[in-house]
Amino acid sequence: MTEFIHPALLFILGALPIPLLNGPIRKAYLLLIPALALLAVFTMQPGSYGAAPFIGQEILFAKVDRLSIVFATVFTIMALIGMVYALHLTRAGQHVAAFVYVGSALGVVFAGDYLTLFLFWEGMAFASAYLVFAQRGEQAIRAGFRYLMVHITGGVVLLGGIIIHGLASGSMLFGPIETEMGIGAYLILAGFMLNAAVPPLNAWLTDAYPEATVTGAVFMSAFTTKTAVYVLARAFPGTELLVWFGTAMALYGVIYAVLENDCRRLLAYHIVSQVGYMVAGVGIGTEMAVNGATSHAFAHILYKALLFMGAGAVIYVTGRRKLTELGGLYKTMPLTVALYMVGAFAISAFPFFSGFVTKSMVVAAAGQDHRAMVVLALTMASSGTFLHTGLKLPYYMFFGTDRGLEAREPPRNMLIAMGMAAALCIAIGVFPQPLYALLPYPVDFEPYTGVHITESLGVLMFTALGFVLFLRALDPENTISLDTDWFYRKAARRFMWLAENPLARYEKAVSNLSETVALPFLHGTARVGLWIDLNRIDAIVNGIAGAILRGGGALRRLQTGVVTHYALAMIAGLIAGAAIFAVAWQ
């Protein structure tokens, strides 16, 4: 088959009939679409599809090459696993949002130009926000709005960068930024880094993911940050800045994970940490490093989803999410424990699990590039990863103090989905060759050498020794941790205070002035105009007088004093400005 079927369209158009279907037919349909998409990805040929001119620019709807195929493969596999995990849901809303989310992520992966990329980029933000809102509850809705706000801001920054970069380089085609890094390129980089959750732009992730629904968080853990890794690998390989941000990020995540009490927030901090390896790999930019970043993204999506599914299963059956309230579940949930631990071994890079064959490629690439500090920092982060996801979280969630919670194994579809992810985590670890064959560059790396195995086990098992010796110091505490979301959570409150007090008073004074002085004046002028009009019967003056009367009324209506109206007007203006700009610039 040489025809190209865009898997993004399969998902996005395929989302439409979901609300109309019911019962087993819907379930079959929910699995059929990801299966078809997987088939489409397996059979697609590298090339460019759907090129067309649009407002004077060349648009390339889909560009298929080795890098995009790797990401598309793991995205569609993940979509299938995520759908199995969510199969028990009776409401259609979350399924539709998940489909649009996956479809948009695939749209980004295949986007050949910046405008297509931006369109799907925003689609991802809105679809994924629904997965937070669907949790309901005030906490989730607030987190959802913060999530949307941050991503819309990031989107505007990205769009600004795209326009400036497009003007400077004269092309909207999405590829490696070869010109000198100008302001446009930096804005694009910032937009991408925000979605990759690079500190200090990371707090949206750890704020929103733990508030999402049990099944929604599984999807979220997989797509947003990894599409960001993909676009970074595509546009900014070898950017020195990313090496340092990535390395810092790997440690940042594990430091916060020590403090965390919410089980899924702890896992979310480990997304930050793990994406740090990928960002650093992209920054190093050698063939081996980009291969490492890509393969680590592949493995990461599967084991991180598995971990989120395990924690989600605990939340699903117990209704609790804090480590201080969990414990002793191993007796009633042994299968969940075992499957979760497969994910934990995979993320910690134990031999014969997927992380071992992918993470080490990034570290080895850093070593080959003579970056001793990066190697040491990333190895330290590996120790922290095992400490939290492999030891602390399972200990306090499944073992530890028995809280006497009523628990059982989760529904069968959840266990099957976890089983699928666990099987892949082990399969990749034992047989890395099929994954290596998919990577963008030829792989010259052998993970299973004697030294690598003993060194990895040394780091990991002596981390376990540290855990055993200092267990009491790790006891979870009933607190939350301040992260960079402090700035907009506290600053937004100051802004609202400002808007409600001094600004509102100023606003009131201005409207009073316009009502007591300006409007009578306008009305008066209008009456004078009318009088002149009546006497002189002058059509032009008549028109002006009418306009002033209407204008006065409109002016009064404009000054509603409601901040949202002003914000809406600003957004409308921004969109109009962007549209005019895009049309005028041909």
Add this chain to the structure above:
Amino acid sequence: MIKRVVDFFGDAKYESRRRRLFYLALALIVIADILVLREHTEYLWDRLPGWSAIYGFGSCVLLIFVSKFLGHQGGLMRREDYYD
């Protein structure tokens, strides 16, 4: 089978057996790390047998105490109603 393995790690009655197995594993890893063939050594620590064990343990302890220090003394950890 899975349940038996999970129980082995959870039940208190296996406590001493778990501990002995764990220390045995640690000893075996260090011995293996000393015996293993090192052909390509890039950095100083690559030539040091047992380095990874020391580094792993050191990293773990450092991470725990630096993080907790930042959390308690650095003011990162706050009451749950901090934002309310």
